[in-house]
Amino acid sequence: MVIKEAGLCTSAPIPVTIGAGGALLANVTQAATSCNGAADGTITVTPTNGSAPYQYSLDGGPNQGTNTFTGVSAGSHNIVVRDAAGCVSASIPVTVAAGATLTGSATSTATACVGVNNGTVTATATNSTGPYTYSLDGGAPQAGNVFSGVSAGTHNIVIRNTLGCASANIPVTVAAGTTLTATATSTSTACVGVNNGSITVTPTNGGAPYQYSLDGGTNQSSNVFTGVSAGSHNVVVTDNFGCISLPLSVTVSAGTALTATTTSTSTACVGVNNGSITVTPTNGSAPYQYSLDGGANQASNLFTGVSAGPHTVIVRDNFGCISAAITVTVATGSTLTGTATSTATTCNGASNGTITATATNGSAPYQYSLDGGTNQAGNLFNGVSSGPHNIVIRDNFGCISAQIPVTVAAGNNLNATAVSTSTSCSGASNGFITITQATNGTAPYLYSLNGGVPQPPGVFNGLAAGSYTIVATDAGGCTSGPIPVTITAGPPINLSLGKTDVTCFSSANGRITATPSANATAPVQYSLNNTTWQASPDFTGLVAGSYTVYIRDAVGCSNSATIAVGQPTQLTASTSQQSVLCNSGNTGKIFVNVTGGTQPYSYSLDNINFQPTNVFNVVAGTYTVYVKDANGCVIPPINNVNVTEPALITAASVSSNATCDGGNDGTITITPAGGVSPYQYAITGSSFQSAGYFNVAPGTYDITIKDVNGCTYPVTGIVVGLTNNLTYTPMVDPAPVCESKSASLQLTTNANQFAWTNAASLSNSTIANPVATPKATTLYIVTATLGRCTITDDVLVSIMPAPIPDAGPQGDICYGKSYQLQGTGGVIYSWTPSTYLNDATIYNPIVIPDKTVTYILSVKDANGCSSLVTDQVTVKVTPPIKVTIYPSDTIVQPGAQIPLHAFSAATDYTWTVASGITGLNNSYIADPVAIAPAEGDVVVYKVTATTSAGCQGDAYARIQVYKGPDIYMVTAFSPNGDGKNDVFIPFPVGIKQIKYFRVLNRWGQLIYSTTELNKGWDGKIGNTEQPSGVYVWLVEGVTMDNKIITKKGTVTLVR
Known part of the structure; x- marks a missing residue:
């Protein structure tokens, strides 16, 4: 301890020891139970120290003031004692001895047959003191020692007395009666696939009347089954005692197949x-x-x-x-055939040939078509062009021949020749062309020159030298090929010049005389320096200088010559020239160099207008230069100052055709003349190049020529044609295919580009041989291209439509009935799923489903084409109707009237006795009244409920007849909603009132209570299902003579 004073001073800890008192002790005695299993032993406790009053506790239970414990079960227990001071003893062990064990024996009678629960067990107690209760297989205890309605097999009996003593399990075996057997015969069906066989069943033991079931179907009273399909079947027989035979296998043979x-x-x-x-x-x-x-x-x-x-x-x-x-x-009939003959055209290029076709078999009248054209009744085709053609013949039956090839020959080419006469000299236009009479044609003839208007004369005159083209045309429109002809130029005329010099410096008395060559044609004209022309060959009054004399004759021939007229030396001058760059240009120059005389000089080209400079800018031509010095002295004019210019640029062009796939392989070649070489060339839209050769595509072109001086000349309208080298073989229609299948299109050609119509159904619309997958018969048209050339052809892909399955009408059957499917639309059938079907590959299989099923049908037709869609049919199965009977299992006294109540959605009811003795007031209503037979009997009623649609359901009611008064209870129930043993309910016999019926769980909690007759527990607390297990029940009833019956026990809830 620690001491603390008011001034807050504290002592050091002072140790103190408290001694413990002695342990609380007690003596214990016990009295044994009356028998093994009873709980009526006692324990007495006597404390040996401590302080009263005392409290006593048994096995950890609540304290009590009395020192004696009663109702104690046999076995080991523990006592704890508490005194007034709160002292607690250690646990005091004590063992309560058990009394003698209750024993007994049991005998049994066998069931009527295997599977029927109508055996009995009788129990007998061999010691202890009654009255006794008896329980079978853990079920509710009963006062009677006889158990009826017992199944075959091993069972256990437990006997209890009023002291709570219970025997050990007493085993007893109930033997099974003889198994119900039968024989069966059958008649075959009329043929394969027809369900009209029959089966007849004959029981060989058991008790009549019998019920018969085929292949798990509904029971029937008749022993003959009709409308049976071929194959193996199972028959089950049920007798009056509820005995059921093993399945009896019987085979119905199939009749002969129809052929x-x-x-x-x-x-x-x-x-x-x-x-x-x-x-x-x-x-x-x-x-x-x-x-x-x-x-x-x-x-x-x-x-x-x-x-x-x-x-x-x-x-x-x-x-x-x-x-x-x-x-x-x-089989296929003969192919229609025929022949064809032709007559040639009158000339090459004409379309006046004929073709005559002749059918060699088939049936008249016939129709004829030429090169895929319209059919005609006549076998003669007029106005046909030369070349290959095809004839197709159709007869009266619609038979069509293969193509009959025939060629129309071309007539001879129109021929003509042309002769030319030269011009008299270069530059003259007096040449002419004479044409001989055309041959291989029909007169009169016409002739054209260089593509001009045709004319009848055979002579073209007034022509200049050059190249010409003649084309002849006859009365039938035939034309010759182009006839080339050339007119050459004659020899030039010449002249010689004579002169007389001036007599003195700057005199003007010089003279020139011209003499023409003998080939000049009079009259002849002369010109000095290309000025005025005159008939005289003499030129007088000339100053000294150089002169050019020009000559021309009557037919346009011309020439010139230059001569100088001399003079004494005095004032002199000389000239030089620069030529004009381009023909008709003004870029020429004259340079004058003067010596002598008096400067400055003046210069003139017309002796009127003088200039101080010695350079003249001029066009091409011949000029006279005048010079005078500062003193007015003149020199003779300087004549014939010739400023030249290049000849006018001209050109000839030659072209060749381009091919389909050669790109720019057409050519143009330009041959220029005139101007000043070297030349450059430019084609439309391009720059100049040095070569006069061009590779081009077909078309019309303009080319510009440029010489070294930059002078240009256009060559226009040059045409480059096209040579077609595209080849192909006409396509053949492929064999018909099934819808959704493919066909390969085969085009043989040297084309390299392709465009097919209906491209959406092609694997590739831009190749020669695509794969076609059309939905319907389709004509495909292809355009094949080789460079610039194209051809068009077509091919027909015929589609055989896919078959369309029809699964037939919907089915609506009762549980256990059959339905026959009716498929159409093909020759091969496939049903899915195959569940419940007797054959999933025929058009009309039979189905016996136990639930609603939807079947899907697909088919193939005679062509092997599969359906692209499916059809379905639903076989709706109406489940067995639910039937419940109240009461479904009851115990009554002999002679009692039991109202039976059948509950369902049916309209008709039929009650039969499954086992026992009939005792119904009406077997065809929902609520008959049964009369209980003698004590110990068990009657099982079967009700068959039938709806207006013919669907059925069954339920059973079991009535046990016991002597009362008593209250009977089952030992187990299963509240699963199947209408059998769903409610745990007392079965009162000779009881007028239930004072209480209670159910408790394993912890002693009250979970159900009622005072009403025929009311029971459904295995729930409110709406909550209780778990499987063992529950305790208590019931008390009042008999008809006002005696009280009280009972208790356990029941097993099974889920």
């Missing part, structure tokens, strides 16, 4: 659908139905208008038997 034979007649020719097929059944039962290639059924066995090729026939007889598909081939 038939066929004959056919061929078509008239290839491509015509007028064949026929006749079908003859070889067995089966009339009348028959016939189907061709999956088409509609018909009563006639003759099919007409049939195409050539393989076909499929199916026969159906009066029983609905269907033959296998019978393949028959209709």
